[in-house]
Amino acid sequence: MRSYTHIAAAILFYMILAFLLELGHFLLGLILAAWISVFPDLVDRLTGKHRGIGHSLLWFIPFSSLFIFNVDIGAAILVGFLSHLFMDTFTVHGCPALYPILETNFVCLAKKRRIKTGTKMDKAVFVFLIFLIVPAALFATGNHALIIGDEENSTAFATRTSPTTSSPYTIKNDVTLNFRLDEATNKNVTVERINENMTTILVKDMDPGG
Amino acid sequence: MNLIHAELCIKDGKNVIYYNKDLSQCYKNLKQNFTCVYLDEPVPVKSRLINAILAISKDQTPTLSRFTIIELIKILVTELENRRLIIFFNHFDRLTPRSAHVYQQLNSYKNIIFVCNFNQDITPDLYPFFKTFELMNKEEYRLASGENEINITYAAYALISGTCFFIYLKAASYMLIATMLIGGVWFALIIYRTLIYAGGRI
Structure with missing residues (x-):
């Protein structure tokens, strides 16, 4: 696969991880994941053997040791590296993940359906990843309300703020109010105790002016 | 195509086989130095044997079809005398067990060498004959056949x-x-x- 596809895949996988685990240093992690996703090809270019030592899971050991210093950065680098290996398993020749112990290639899909580097299929995967990156970015940056609506913020809870007294009637009088504020207007809540057996709760819309 | 390697193998008396390659280039090069017969298809074996005899024989005898396969093999060997014959044919994978047996009989003569190609998997029946060949493009075959990969x-x-x-x-x-x-x-x-x-x- 071309480097741009690997970068797109690394960005997507890091966004998903950041969304699931609520990782910090989002932008730095994104840059690191994108950069490290081309690292295997760079190493193989230096060694002269493509799909060689650069595509080996041996790199997992030094990369995972970065967790000691910073979890966010360690996760970003690890995701960037593993995304490259994962995406390469979908190519025709696969990925020799256990090189140099075992030169066997790990592959996905039937041979005819695998992706040839530089072909239209490669570019199609890139475009598909870009389409996935857009919603992933919204979720990872906390802007998912644009997609699923702001339902969480439209529910208000009203509970008694004064400390509970040791009166024998405490349980009987402890009331929790739960409002759905679909109209997004402020409410005026009045609780009036008529007698020992009756309490009235009035809910009125507040005027915008006051 | 590694023609130099193929020529060395032929000189050593080894059969040569290619995976998914056109043999015509190899045939053009080798026919200058050796007696060669190009058979497009390996079957039907009897007509292919007749073609081979007609190609190397000085006398064009039109009555060869009357002979049995065993007799045709004897005629071919007699006509060859001590010359080295290289038989080219495509689609090794299309050989039937019976036709493979006939070609194996021919292969038992040291002055008859085969140069073939194949595009699909070899059936187990053909393996004994296939093992007598030297595969020229092993790496290409390994990648194409997927024999050295784990599917996850x-x-x-x-x-x-x-x-x-x-x-x-x-x-x-x-x-x-x-x-x-x-x-x-x-x-x-x-x-x-x-x-x-x-x-x-x-």
Whole structure:
């Protein structure tokens, strides 16, 4: 696969991880994941053997040791590296993940359906990843309300703020109010105790002016 | 095509086979130095033997079809005398067990060498004959046949589905827990099913 596809895949996988685990240093992690996703090809270019030592899971050991210093950065680098290996398993020749112990290639899909580097299929995967990156970015940056609506913020809870007294009637009088504020207007809540057996709760819309 | 290597193998008396290559180039080069016969297809074996005899024989005898295969082999060997004959044919994989047996009989003569190609998997019946050949493009065959690879398609599908399950749980956090779980499992299964449909079975 071309480097741009690997970068797109690394960005997507890091966004998903950041969304699931609520990782910090989002932008730095994104840059690191994108950069490290081309690292295997760079190493193989230096060694002269493509799909060689650069595509080996041996790199997992030094990369995972970065967790000691910073979890966010360690996760970003690890995701960037593993995304490259994962995406390469979908190519025709696969990925020799256990090189140099075992030169066997790990592959996905039937041979005819695998992706040839530089072909239209490669570019199609890139475009598909870009389409996935857009919603992933919204979720990872906390802007998912644009997609699923702001339902969480439209529910208000009203509970008694004064400390509970040791009166024998405490349980009987402890009331929790739960409002759905679909109209997004402020409410005026009045609780009036008529007698020992009756309490009235009035809910009125507040005027915008006051 | 590694013609120098092929020529060295032929000089050593080894049969040569190519995976998914056109033999015509090899034939053009080798016919200058050796007695060569180019058979497009290996079967039917009797007519191919007649073609070979007619190609090397000085007398054009039109009555060869009356002879049996064993007799034709004897005629071919007699006509050859001590000359070295190289028989080219395509589609080694299309050999039947019976025709392979006839060619193996010819192969028992040291002055008859075969140069072939194949495009598909070799059936177990042909392996004894196939083993007498030197494969010229081993690396190409290894990559194409996929003999040295581990397919992790279903593990990858499960990984993607599992990730989608967690994304769904996280994204749908405002829903009730039960709905979330059932919906998440359903969603992951749909993803897995779709991947099998789109990615194909192995």
